[in-house]
Amino acid sequence: MNPTRSLSMEELRSAATEVLKVNDLGTMTSAAPNLYPHMWSWDAAFVAIGLARTSVPRAVTELRSLLKAQWSTGMIPHIVFSDNHTGYFPGFDRWGTAGAAALPEGIKSSGICQPPVHAIALRHIVDRGRENGGADQEVAEAFLAESFDGWLAWHRWLATVRDPDGVGLVEIHHGWESGFDNSPRWDGPYSRIVPGTVPPFTRRDVLHVADASERPDDAEYTKYLWLVQQMAEVRFDDAAVQDAVDFRVRDVFFSAIMAASSDVLAGLAAEIGRDQDAEELRSMATRFREGVASTVDPATGLARDYDVLAREWIGTETVSGFAPLVAGGDPALLAAQRELLLGPRWMGFPGLRFALPPSTSPASEAFRPRTYWRGPVWPFLNLLLGWACARDGETALVDALRSASLEQLSDLQFGEYYEPFTGEPLGSLAQAWTAAAALEWVG
Numbered sequence: 489m490n491p492t493r494s495l496s497m498e499e500l501r502s503a504a505t506e507v508l509k510v511n512d513l514g515t516m517t518s519a520a521p522n523l524y525p526h527m528w529s530w531d532a533a534f535v536a537i538g539l540a541r542t543s544v545p546r547a548v549t550e551l552r553s554l555l556k557a558q559w560s561t562g563m564i565p566h567i568v569f570s571d572n573h574t575g576y577f578p579g580f581d582r583w584g585t586a587g588a589a590a591l592p593e594g595i596k597s598s599g600i601c602q603p604p605v606h607a608i609a610l611r612h613i614v615d616r617g618r619e620n621g622g623a624d625q626e627v628a629e630a631f632l633a634e635s636f637d638g639w640l641a642w643h644r645w646l647a648t649v650r651d652p653d654g655v656g657l658v659e660i661h662h663g664w665e666s667g668f669d670n671s672p673r674w675d676g677p678y679s680r681i682v683p684g685t686v687p688p689f690t691r692r693d694v695l696h697v698a699d700a701s702e703r704p705d706d707a708e709y710t711k712y713l714w715l716v717q718q719m720a721e722v723r724f725d726d727a728a729v730q731d732a733v734d735f736r737v738r739d740v741f742f743s744a745i746m747a748a749s750s751d752v753l754a755g756l757a758a759e760i761g762r763d764q765d766a767e768e769l770r771s772m773a774t775r776f777r778e779g780v781a782s783t784v785d786p787a788t789g790l791a792r793d794y795d796v797l798a799r800e801w802i803g804t805e806t807v808s809g810f811a812p813l814v815a816g817g818d819p820a821l822l823a824a825q826r827e828l829l830l831g832p833r834w835m836g837f838p839g840l841r842f843a844l845p846p847s848t849s850p851a852s853e854a855f856r857p858r859t860y861w862r863g864p865v866w867p868f869l870n871l872l873l874g875w876a877c878a879r880d881g882e883t884a885l886v887d888a889l890r891s892a893s894l895e896q897l898s899d900l901q902f903g904e905y906y907e908p909f910t911g912e913p914l915g916s917l918a919q920a921w922t923a924a925a926a927l928e929w930v931g
């Protein structure tokens with residue numbers, strides 16, 4: 489029996505709402521109940537999109553909490569630590585960010601960032617507020633006015649500090665910054681890192697998943713910690729970090745989100761009379777959109793990352809290759825990408841449980857169906873792809889992503905990621921951004 493047939497949208501909505509409640513720490517939402525007891529930056533944006541469907545004020549609180557942790561440089565950190573001492577590793581002390589001059593007083597955060605989905609979340613909050621009218625609208629509009637400068641500073645920081653050469657691609661200094669932690673995209677750059685002495689560590693993530701082979705291995709983890717140490721040694725100072733780290737990659741998917749989000753923020757700027765800022769943001773969007781398009785491999789049609797230290801393209805066959813679909817732009821390029829996405833190496837790969845793109849193509853040698861970013865399907869990403877297709881008027885693809893996602897999520901487990909052929913939920917269950925994606929798909 490097909491589970492969605494018997495499951496009403498109302499049941500899915502209430503189960504997803506419950507997951508966000510379980511993860512609600514008051515003014516922030518933990519990314520997952522046990523595995524991730526803190527707030528993650530891009531998770532918070534998706535969570536806010538979901539919350540805007542159930543409570544506009546609570547969605548505003550989510551983004552406000554995140555923004556409170558913004559560094560004086562403009563960077564929004566990738567983890568804001570809660571007071572929850574359930575032992576996430578690496579915690580605040582291991583990060584060494586207490587010594588960073590730009591860390592705001594009273595905040596405990598990591599010292600790196602994640603993709604800037606936030607303006608897209610803000611757009612959803614404002615739209616839901618306006619739809620609902622009354623107090624919701626007031627709260628949403630007030631938050632837009634109150635927070636705009638923070639988001640602008642964030643985009644400016646990315647556009648300058650992380651794109652020093654103005655190539656329209658954001659440079660990242662850790663695989664964690666991409667949000668695609670152990671993706672095969674980063675195998676090349678990590679293979680060249682020879683870590684120095686890393687103090688002993690006990691990982692916690694492997695305690696919360698059924699099978700440790702679904703997670704990065706310890707050798708990968710040592711390199712992750714080595715990079716953190718390199719940044720801590722220079723106190724996470726922007727000017728110094730670039731020369732201190734052994735990982736410098738232009739991340740095409742991060743850059744695509746930067747392009748899309750800058751456009752959205754430009755639209756919001758115009759609505760509150762910030763015309764000059766709107767113009768600046770539009771030109772940022774154009775620069776990053778062009779940067780993303782410039783990476784497309786003519787042989788495969790997929791966008792690529794660029795390893796700055798090795799001076800080479802990274803052409804692994806991962807879902808990040810569809811960055812142009814997120815960035816928007818040239819209609820011919822987008823049409824070719826949609827065809828590829830629907831084709832036999834991706835959504836049309838034979839035997840998929842749901843026609844949704846796996847994080848790595850099953851046709852690739854790098855594909856591992858159960859291992860984190862090496863193959864499983866990540867529901868929040870499908871929401872992002874759907875949002876971008878809706879923006880571009882591609883309703884058929886939006887409908888396809890929506891109905892397959894609703895089927896996938898009708899197991900009510902809200903898995904962190906899913907095995908592409910069996911549809912088994914993997915990693916953490918009750919993952920906040922998965923529940924948020926369900927809420928937004930339900931509408």
Ligand code: 9YW
Pocket residue numbers: 519524528529530531664666667668669
């Ligand atoms: C970690 C919280 C985060 C996501 C990342 C994902 C994973 C694990 O979980 O990271 O320890 O940081 O890769 O994208 O934000 O859901």
